[in-house]
Amino acid sequence: MTVLTSTTALAQAPSILDVGDGVVLPILLKVALVLGLFFVVPLVGGYLEHKVMGRMQNRRGPVEAGPFGSLQLVADGIKFIQKEDIIPRAADKPMFALAPGLALVPALLVFLVIPLGPGVFAVDLELGLFYALAITSISVLGILLGGWASANKFSLIGGLRAGAQLIAYELPLIITAITVAVMAGTLSLVGIVEAQANFTLPGLEGFNLWFVFPQIVGFAIFFVAAMAELSRPPFDMPIGDSELVFGYMTEYTGIKFAMFLLTEYAGMITMSALMVVLFLGGWQILPGVATPGCEGAAGIMSCDPIGIAISVLVTLAKIMGLVFLMVWARVAYPRLREDQLQRISWLVLVPLSLANLAFVTILTVVL
Amino acid sequence: MSDLETTERVLPSNAPGEDVAFEILGDGDFPTAEMSLSIGPAHPATHGVFRIVLDLDGERVRGARPVIGYMHRGFEKLAEYRDYRQIAALTNRHDWLSGFCNELGVAIAVESMLELEVPDRAQWIRMLMAEWNRILNHLMFIGSYALELGAITPMFYAFREREDIQHLMESATGGRLHFTYNQPGGVKIDLPKGFLKRSAEISKVTRERFDDYVDLVLGNEIFQGRTVGVGPLPQDVALSLGITGPTLHATGIAEDSRVTEPYLKYGDIDVEVPLGENGDAFDRFYVLLHRIRASLDIIDQIHDHMPAGPVNSKLPKMVKAPEGAIYVRTENPLGQLGYWLESDGGRTPWRFKMRTPSFSNVQAIPYLMQGALLPDAISILGSVFFVVGDIDR
Numbered sequence: 001m002t003v004l005t006s007t008t009a010l011a012q013a014p015s016i017l018d019v020g021d022g023v024v025l026p027i028l029l030k031v032a033l034v035l036g037l038f039f040v041v042p043l044v045g046g047y048l049e050h051k052v053m054g055r056m057q058n059r060r061g062p063v064e065a066g067p068f069g070s071l072q073l074v075a076d077g078i079k080f081i082q083k084e085d086i087i088p089r090a091a092d093k094p095m096f097a098l099a100p101g102l103a104l105v106p107a108l109l110v111f112l113v114i115p116l117g118p119g120v121f122a123v124d125l126e127l128g129l130f131y132a133l134a135i136t137s138i139s140v141l142g143i144l145l146g147g148w149a150s151a152n153k154f155s156l157i158g159g160l161r162a163g164a165q166l167i168a169y170e171l172p173l174i175i176t177a178i179t180v181a182v183m184a185g186t187l188s189l190v191g192i193v194e195a196q197a198n199f200t201l202p203g204l205e206g207f208n209l210w211f212v213f214p215q216i217v218g219f220a221i222f223f224v225a226a227m228a229e230l231s232r233p234p235f236d237m238p239i240g241d242s243e244l245v246f247g248y249m250t251e252y253t254g255i256k257f258a259m260f261l262l263t264e265y266a267g268m269i270t271m272s273a274l275m276v277v278l279f280l281g282g283w284q285i286l287p288g289v290a291t292p293g294c295e296g297a298a299g300i301m302s303c304d305p306i307g308i309a310i311s312v313l314v315t316l317a318k319i320m321g322l323v324f325l326m327v328w329a330r331v332a333y334p335r336l337r338e339d340q341l342q343r344i345s346w347l348v349l350v351p352l353s354l355a356n357l358a359f360v361t362i363l364t365v366v367l
Numbered sequence: 368m369s370d371l372e373t374t375e376r377v378l379p380s381n382a383p384g385e386d387v388a389f390e391i392l393g394d395g396d397f398p399t400a401e402m403s404l405s406i407g408p409a410h411p412a413t414h415g416v417f418r419i420v421l422d423l424d425g426e427r428v429r430g431a432r433p434v435i436g437y438m439h440r441g442f443e444k445l446a447e448y449r450d451y452r453q454i455a456a457l458t459n460r461h462d463w464l465s466g467f468c469n470e471l472g473v474a475i476a477v478e479s480m481l482e483l484e485v486p487d488r489a490q491w492i493r494m495l496m497a498e499w500n501r502i503l504n505h506l507m508f509i510g511s512y513a514l515e516l517g518a519i520t521p522m523f524y525a526f527r528e529r530e531d532i533q534h535l536m537e538s539a540t541g542g543r544l545h546f547t548y549n550q551p552g553g554v555k556i557d558l559p560k561g562f563l564k565r566s567a568e569i570s571k572v573t574r575e576r577f578d579d580y581v582d583l584v585l586g587n588e589i590f591q592g593r594t595v596g597v598g599p600l601p602q603d604v605a606l607s608l609g610i611t612g613p614t615l616h617a618t619g620i621a622e623d624s625r626v627t628e629p630y631l632k633y634g635d636i637d638v639e640v641p642l643g644e645n646g647d648a649f650d651r652f653y654v655l656l657h658r659i660r661a662s663l664d665i666i667d668q669i670h671d672h673m674p675a676g677p678v679n680s681k682l683p684k685m686v687k688a689p690e691g692a693i694y695v696r697t698e699n700p701l702g703q704l705g706y707w708l709e710s711d712g713g714r715t716p717w718r719f720k721m722r723t724p725s726f727s728n729v730q731a732i733p734y735l736m737q738g739a740l741l742p743d744a745i746s747i748l749g750s751v752f753f754v755v756g757d758i759d760r
Contacts, residue, residue, distance in 0.1 A: 056520065057523035057524075059523060153402060157741070233517060234517065234589055240742070243741060245410060332583075333517075335518075335589075336589055337740065337742045337743065
């Protein structure tokens, strides 16, 4: 019987943070990495959203807080901490307090498995993809709980809409992720990146492709489903500020409200990161291009420090590119109606993703 | 309690575009309760302090009751203690988005009672300003309606155009919202130098940008999905409720007092009235948007006609309307505005009654919302185009 420790539990590729022989130091470093990612990258994404929206809407976005307004979200966070924490008298107090945490913690835990570069991750689980998708769907529990415990009709409708939306969009999301796993032959996120670096279409050997090219339909389904699951406009019916005031967040103030907001931004980043890993070749610069300073399989593994830095920057740039697309959709489109959203999922996305899965599976078996 | 042995197939009757049959397990007696949801008086979609009480079954609206009066400021009574020049400053406040058009009604009423001949230039200036004010109003509603459907960007685009136009009107009147530019006998002061040139420039720019709104909002698939077939208003219902303006034109009735009963010099120029077909939310928005283009056409014609001459007529320091009463109706941006002015020969009106378009238009809300979904209810609420101050006065 094997003993499971932090470094061996289901883990495959070693992390660069596994330094020394001890157990404590690697764990501390990994916690620092995950917390750093969680608190910094979403803020960068949020800043990008503010600025991009501003420019698209004939205004400048934040300019005052920090250089070019880059500390606006930090300032907002400080403001939220200072605000009075109001709990409605009719609310179910323990549940009301629990809800933002229940939404936030899963968003934090996903960062455990997200690989930013060769070795730059906390842990490479064998079931990394499964873990990431399973953990992200816990967030909606917090949202449902918040909607119910607020004792507010707008919150209730918002919470129930979020629940309905999750059930509808989790399905195409997971089916598409399975399709990619079938193509890669592994559920490990690092393994999927490696598989993409070696992927070629039959008949075109020697011509490396990312999964987004053969799987453009799958990528589109995943992108739409991810936006719907994150309640990002045009799928923001659970918040729907012109209908439901602020949906499940209506009664929340101060730090609890900030936790919900941070969940949304972190979700944007994790979903984008998953898309980068599943479809856009992870930290590879371009299909078939080796990263400078790296050697090993397809020239993206076993890197020196410069290669690692380049890889991390490439991943972050790809993530921000996807965040940009999400912001663009927010600026360009009005909100769908809940029944239209359900119809898109059940009548279009689910059959399409199932057909896609069947097609890919048959091809994989045959070839 | 529900009996899960029996099954029943039902077709939801009211849902828009429903062709999917649902199978209900059990005897369908799943216990549900209607929920009463009070939207407003402080709610993002009511732009002001309008309140509407919805009876909801899930997300479906079973009944809607508008509650008005949160913004009653007693303008009709206040007007009885103001002289005829001062009333202009009251009337441009009930519908704050069409200040100039409101003042115009009072000025015309007093002039008609005095049987006063207003100088030509003053009349053409009034028309020019009224049409610019109409565009200002419609731009605002284009932005706010898109916002109600969840699109944030059109609001900022609309305000870009509004800013130019407000600068233009400010250069002549000194006001951005409350112009107080009309007086019995004409307008307060002549146009500043270069006004017509600037006006023509802005007209050209706005016309170019008009296509953007058509492409970006009217042509957007989600926008169409949210508005086509939502809240259709039949012609007979519209007429029996006294609905006017874009909401009436969307049903296909071309009643516009600039055409049917021309005031000022509207008889001398071509006035186009854009019409809809089905009277649904999409048609209402279509009409509103195309009224901007129609107003730009009118403005271009006014530039060609603008005569020289005085802009005001000599009147005594205290204007006193002769004894009698008059009803004046003008085409306001949101519909027909009527002023009933009754004078006993004194320096203030004896009775001043307003017939405001928003008040009549919101009467359609209970009819339109019956059976709609909650998001559609918001779509309908925005598409009847009202200003809360204009309802409550």
